[in-house]
Amino acid sequence: MGSRERVLQNILSQQAPAKFLPTFETNYSHDSDNFQKFCEALESIGGKAVEIVTWKGITDHVAEQYPSMRRIISTISELPWYVPQFEHDPHSFENVDLSVLKGHFGVAENGAVWVTESLMGHRSTPFISQHLALVLNKGDIVSTLHEAYDRIDRISYDFGIFIAGPSKTADIEQSLVLGAHGPKSMTVFLVAT
Amino acid sequence: MDTKEKTADHASRASAFNRDEQRVNWHDKTLWFVREKRDKAAWQIPEWEHLRELASQIKDNVLSNLHNYLIQFEKQASSNGIIVHWAATAQEHNEIVYDIIRKKGVSQIVKSKSMLTEECHLNEYLLEKGIDVVDTDFGERIVQLAEEPPSHIVLPCIHKKKEEIGALFHEHLGTPEGSSDPVFLAAAARADLRKHFMKSSVALTGVNFAVAETGEIVVCTNEGNADLGVQLADTHIACMGIEKIIPQRKHLGIFLRLLARSATGQPITTYSSHFRKPRAGQETHVVLVDNGRSERLKSIDFRNALKCIRCGACMNTCPVYRRSGGHSYHYAIAGPIGAILAPSLDMKKYADLPFASTLCGSCSNVCPVKIDIHDQLYRWRQVIVKNGYVNPGKSLGMRTMSTVLSNPSTFRWIGRLGRLFIKHLPFLVNHKLNPWYKKREMPAPPAQSFHQWYKTMRTNGK
Incomplete structure (x- = not known):
């Protein structure tokens, strides 16, 4: 008998008597303003929320905040850093200073943004860049993770991720350091609709 | 890690960790700080x-x-x-x-x-x-x-x-x-x-x-x-x-x-x-x-430990973990959850771990999947003692204690003797062999037991 059969048979003969799978409501009442809450949550985890009206708002902000960036890439055709076709080899992104990508929606309770592979150009871009910026519609913010998964059910993906702030570590004496392995900063541009 | 260290139990590793008092205090405070952050997040x-x-x-x-x-x-x-x-x-x-x-x-x-x-x-x-x-x-x-x-x-x-x-x-x-x-x-x-x-x-x-x-x-x-x-x-x-x-x-x-x-x-x-x-x-x-996980499924007493999502909240809150350090548990997963997971893998090797607890229950209170950690620690102790995996000193002590506590006249007699010894011959109890005196000062012995006091009060008609 192979390991698979051995493990499965062992489980079948040992597992607990059937217990029900609970059903639950996902509409926990959170009446506060989702947009406001999202911005506060994002700031609290080391991210930055920037409201913009036009695409120029993004280029102006980048020029002002990141004047020394040499390589910026983006999957957004309206931006000057747009890359129509991403290379297959992720190692070619090693020297990327900033990636500007779209996100599907934000989550007010924790400042996270849901991004799937189709918005990344390559799966490695959100992690290998020194800095990350995501673009969201101001109206695309849900209250809790429960609502988030209701929405995720309607978006098919091969790889999807919640990104909540810059990469971070507190492994050295619990001192918070932003920029562990991934981006050192995360900006979310919120487009007024 | 040398072999001697591998076989040392939780208590001796904990005392090694406690030699540097400043470091233990830092460790304790830092983990408590994480526990407080957890509370703040949960209460929102x-x-x-x-x-x-x-x-x-x-x-x-x-x-x-x-x-x-x-x-x-x-x-x-x-x-x-x-x-x-x-x-x-x-x-x-x-x-x-x-x-x-x-x-x-x-x-x-x-x-x-x-x-x-x-x-x-x-x-x-x-x-x-x-x-x-x-x-x-x-x-x-x-x-x-x-x-x-x-x-x-x-x-x-x-x-x-x-x-x-x-x-x-x-x-x-x-x-x-x-x-x-x-x-x-x-x-x-x-x-x-x-x-x-x-x-x-x-x-x-x-x-x-x-x-x-x-x-x-x-x-x-x-x-x-x-x-x-x-x-x-x-x-x-x-x-x-x-x-x-x-x-x-x-x-x-x-x-x-x-x-x-x-x-x-x-x-x-x-x-x-x-x-x-x-x-x-x-x-x-x-x-x-x-x-070993499928084996554990059959045990009503211990299967819940398999619910663990590895958040570490039970460690941060545990007064024993915070003051003894993770290495004292000599298992990949330390703290209260490690102490209930390890013995099911190897009861003899990890027989000491369920005793590394005050059974205060704080671990169960913070566990996000409500594992009855402290109850399992308590139950593991009984299984371990029944299987003969505690050191002879502890099991002799427990047996003596059980005899004394289940026999009122012996209990009263031992109590009287104890008060006398502590008062007049303190060196008989306050020595290195008595673990109760480790890092502890005993209070002054009372003149009489509660039992004696109660009896006197009743006789005086109060």
């Missing part, structure tokens, strides 16, 4: 207790239907293009992982945090086969360089001071001698590990949740090391215990709301990656590991 969610109850019930359901969920997960994952492996033991797990690496013809891999691979001693196994494993979580890299196991499942090097980390980095990464600034040290580790990420074509990760319904696996990190490793590699190996299954994707909403808040007080980890299908040209392997 009005439905927190409801979420814990739901998470616990979902895990109950998983443990009662694990057979079918695993088959469902395998079917979904396979149809997503993921290669699923089964390992009955730690040894089989290690062999499967080695076989995948060997076929790729590489001699180095990058690894993000996986407590399962600690449990299976994968690093040591691969090293013997000539494969170098680079731990990429900062804390794990630090303990790897120090040739130590992690002392905490979420904060692997919480027992180390920044000066010691600076010295390690000086020796291994060539940073200037005497540097201890966390920002500087983290930048040095980032630069060094980037090099390893750039050249590793095989990346190994743990798994936080595996969804039966969709066949996807979810991995949570703050550093981004799992993602950087996997997305730069051609081969992703994900290792998971079979109990990591959850039925449906929407259940992630509950577990992800609980996990990071319980662990560090963050509202969510920086990265919560959902791997559903391999990247174009990439191979993804999932190794499902039993290693």
Whole structure:
């Protein structure tokens, strides 16, 4: 008998008597303003929320905040850093200073943004860049993770991720350091609709 | 680690840790601070207790239907293009992982945090086969360089001071001698590990949740090391215990709301990656590991320990863990949860661990999946004593105590004797052989017992 059969048979003969799978409501009442809450949550985890009206708002902000960036890439055709076709080899992104990508929606309770592979150009871009910026519609913010998964059910993906702030570590004496392995900063541009 | 240290029990390791009082105080306070952050995060969610109850019930359901969920997960994952492996033991797990690496013809891999691979001693196994494993979580890299196991499942090097980390980095990464600034040290580790990420074509990760319904696996990190490793590699190996299954994707909403808040007080980890299908040209392997878990399913008393989502909240809150350090538990998972998981793997070797507790119950109160940790600690003590795995001194003491406490006249007589001794011949009790006097001053003995006092009061008609 192979390991698979051995493990499965062992489980079948040992597992607990059937217990029900609970059903639950996902509409926990959170009446506060989702947009406001999202911005506060994002700031609290080391991210930055920037409201913009036009695409120029993004280029102006980048020029002002990141004047020394040499390589910026983006999957957004309206931006000057747009890359129509991403290379297959992720190692070619090693020297990327900033990636500007779209996100599907934000989550007010924790400042996270849901991004799937189709918005990344390559799966490695959100992690290998020194800095990350995501673009969201101001109206695309849900209250809790429960609502988030209701929405995720309607978006098919091969790889999807919640990104909540810059990469971070507190492994050295619990001192918070932003920029562990991934981006050192995360900006979310919120487009007024 | 030498063999002598390996066989030392929790109490003797704890006293070694306690030799440096300042460090113990720092350790204690730092972990309590994390516990306080957890409270703050939890209290912001009005439905927190409801979420814990739901998470616990979902895990109950998983443990009662694990057979079918695993088959469902395998079917979904396979149809997503993921290669699923089964390992009955730690040894089989290690062999499967080695076989995948060997076929790729590489001699180095990058690894993000996986407590399962600690449990299976994968690093040591691969090293013997000539494969170098680079731990990429900062804390794990630090303990790897120090040739130590992690002392905490979420904060692997919480027992180390920044000066010691600076010295390690000086020796291994060539940073200037005497540097201890966390920002500087983290930048040095980032630069060094980037090099390893750039050249590793095989990346190994743990798994936080595996969804039966969709066949996807979810991995949570703050550093981004799992993602950087996997997305730069051609081969992703994900290792998971079979109990990591959850039925449906929407259940992630509950577990992800609980996990990071319980662990560090963050509202969510920086990265919560959902791997559903391999990247174009990439191979993804999932190794499902039993290693004693299915055996544990049958025990009503102890099966709930399999609900654990590895947040570490029970360690941060535990008065014994905070003052004895993770290494005193001599098992991959320290603290209260480790003390109930370890004995089911090897009761004799870990017989000391369920006694490393005050049974205060704080662990059970913070557990996000409501494991009855302190009750299990109490039950393990009985199983261990029945099986004869406690030291003779303790079992003699307990037997004597039981005789004395169950016999009122002996109890009164011993009590009187005790008061006399403490008062007139203190050296008879206050000596090195009596553990009650370790780090303790005894109060002055009362003139009479409560029993005597009560009797006098009654006779005086009051």
